[in-house]
Amino acid sequence: MYAEERHRLIVERARAAGRVDVTGLAAEFDVTTETVRRDLTALERQGLLRRVHGGAIPVERLGFEPALSVRASAMTEQKEAIARAALKEVPHDGAILLDAGTTTARLAELIPTDRELTVITNALPIAMMLSARPQLTVYLVGGRVRARTGSAVGEWTRDLLRDTYVDVAFLGTNGISVERGLTTPDTAEAAVKRAMIGAARRVVVLADHTKMSTDHFARFGDLEAVDVIVTDAALDPAVAAGLEEAGPRVVLA
The missing domain is CATH 3.40.50.1360 (Rossmann fold)
Structure with a gap:
C-alpha cells in the first residue's frame, strides 16, 4: 500500500471513530509503529489530524482551525x-x-x-x-x-x-x-x-x-x-x- 492511500485511510478511520492509535494502525496496515508515527506527523502538518498521546484525533473534533501557513x-x-x-x-x-x-x-x-x-x-x-x-x-x-x-x-x-x-x-x-x-x-x-x-x-x-x-x-x-x-x-x-x-x-x- 502506498503512503498516500494509507494516509487517506487513516484520516477516514479518525473521522469515523474520533481517534486512531498507533499500535492499532500498525497492526491493520502491517507496518511498523515508526511508520505510523511518521504518517501521523505528515497528516498533522497537512492540518488534518492533531497528534495526541498514543495516536491522533481529527482536527474538526476539537474545533481546531489550522493556521494559514x-x-x-x-x-x-x-x-x-x-x-x-x-x-x-x-x-x-x-x-x-x-x-x-x-x-x-x-x-x-x-x-x-x-x-x-x-x-x-x-x-x-x-x-x-x-x-x-x-x-x-x-x-x-x-x-x-x-x-x-x-x-x-x-x-x-x-x-x-x-x-x-x-x-x-x-x-x-x-x-x-x-x-x-x-x-x-x-x-x-x-x-x-x-x-x-x-x-x-x-x-x-x-x-x-x-x-x-x-x-x-x-x-x-x-x-x-x-x-x-x-x-x-x-x-x-x-x-x-x-x-x-x-x-x-x-x-x-
Whole structure:
C-alpha cells in the first residue's frame, strides 16, 4: 500500500471513530509503529489530524482551525487543480467576490491578465496580491483582522457586504455535508461567509475532498444556496452524487 492511500485511510478511520492509535494502525496496515508515527506527523502538518498521546484525533473534533501557513502547504496539487477548474466560472468582466483561503488565493493568482474585473475580498493576502494588477479594480472589505486566516470579519465587514452585489462569489469552507451544509470552526468567519452568499448572483465553493462529509461548529449556508462545488478527483463518487442531489453541480478537477 502506498503512503498516500494509507494516509487517506487513516484520516477516514479518525473521522469515523474520533481517534486512531498507533499500535492499532500498525497492526491493520502491517507496518511498523515508526511508520505510523511518521504518517501521523505528515497528516498533522497537512492540518488534518492533531497528534495526541498514543495516536491522533481529527482536527474538526476539537474545533481546531489550522493556521494559514499550515493550510497553505497542505493539498497543494489538489488546490492547484481546483483553482484551474474554477477559472471557468470567472467571468470576463463584471464583479466577483473572493473569500479568504488558500484555494481562493490560488484562484486569484490564476486570474488572466486580459480580464477587467472588479474584485471584492476580505482577505489581506489576496488584496495585496491583486493590487499590482492594473486591469483589476480591487476592493478590500474592512473589519477586524483574524491573524489565523488573514481575513477581515465582524460587523463592519458584514455591513459593507450587505451593500454589495457581485456576479460570482468564490467561497472556501472547512466542511461540507448533505446533512449540515457548509460549516467552519469560527462564528465570525461563518457570519461573513453567510453575507457573501447573500451578496452574489452565483455561488461557487472551492474545497478539496478532505472537506467533504465533515461538519464544524458554525454553519453558514445550505447546499441549495450553492451553484457549483469545485473539488478534486479523489472525491468518492457516492459523496459527489449525494451533493448533487442536494442542489449544486459538482466539478471534479
